[in-house]
Amino acid sequence: GQQLNQSPQSMFIQEGEDVSMNCTSSSIFNTWLWYKQDPGEGPVLLIALYKAGELTSNGRLTAQFGITRKDSFLNISASIPSDVGIYFCAGQLNFNKFYFGSGTKLNVKP
Amino acid sequence: NAGVTQTPKFQVLKTGQSMTLQCAQDMNHNSMYWYRQDPGMGLRLIYYSASEGTTDKGEVPNGYNVSRLNKREFSLRLESAAPSQTSVYFCASSGTFGTSYGYTFGSGTRLTVV
Numbered sequence: 001g002q003q004l005n006q007s008p009q010s011m012f013i014q015e016g017e018d019v020s021m022n023c024t025s026s027s028i029f030n031t032w033l034w035y036k037q038d039p040g041e042g043p044v045l046l047i048a049l050y051k052a053g054e055l056t057s058n059g060r061l062t063a064q065f066g067i068t069r070k071d072s073f074l075n076i077s078a079s080i081p082s083d084v085g086i087y088f089c090a091g092q093l094n095f096n097k098f099y100f101g102s103g104t105k106l107n108v109k110p
Numbered sequence: 111n112a113g114v115t116q117t118p119k120f121q122v123l124k125t126g127q128s129m130t131l132q133c134a135q136d137m138n139h140n141s142m143y144w145y146r147q148d149p150g151m152g153l154r155l156i157y158y159s160a161s162e163g164t165t166d167k168g169e170v171p172n173g174y175n176v177s178r179l180n181k182r183e184f185s186l187r188l189e190s191a192a193p194s195q196t197s198v199y200f201c202a203s204s205g206t207f208g209t210s211y212g213y214t215f216g217s218g219t220r221l222t223v224v
Contacts (some may be wrong), residue, residue, distance in 0.1 A: 004152070042200050042215030088152060097168070098213070100153040
């Protein structure tokens with residue numbers, strides 16, 4: 001199946017720091033999505049990106065759809081303890097399915 | 111609250127036992143999906159139902175069957191559970207098959223096969 005390489009696998013940061021994570025693929029995707037999963041819960045959609053080069057923000061979160069359509073980036077500014085969780089990227093290859101990255105586990109120290 | 115409801119939340123099975131995971135959504139979505147989540151491997155699609163009356167295999171369908179009972183409900187059945195099926199299972203739904211708006215996920219079923 002399709003493979004999305006998501007990095008880093010985990011991060012330990014201090015409250016107030018900015019965070020960056022990314023996803024890359026050998027395939028060209030039509031849509032990129034970013035989800036957050038809290039412990040014991042299902043993933044929740046944060047940001048959706050629909051065209052190459054698009055930059056979209058949701059509060060302190062900013063995501064970009066790479067120009068090559070093979071990658072995407074998520075930035076979190078001024079992290080807070082409730083940002084803790086696992087962040088997943090998902091790419092839509094064709095109209096019927098999304099493929100998920102393996103996740104970035106974020107830990108924020110108060 | 112509107113959303114996707116999965117039952118049970120936790121289950122322990124012995125090897126060879128069977129069980130059905132239930133999923134229901136009240137958002138009038140057309141499409142429903144079953145994923146499994148394993149450490150370090152993200153979410154992998156087991157089966158999906160683009161619309162009521164249709165089901166199709168995803169990436170990892172072996173050992174599973176599904177039933178789209180009606181528009182609201184989509185169940186996942188393990189006929190003879192194996193330890194390799196120990197995982198967290200998520201059901202999801204979307205308004206339109208292949209919609210770019212993403213999925214709404216349930217809170218998961220944690221299954222252990224011993």
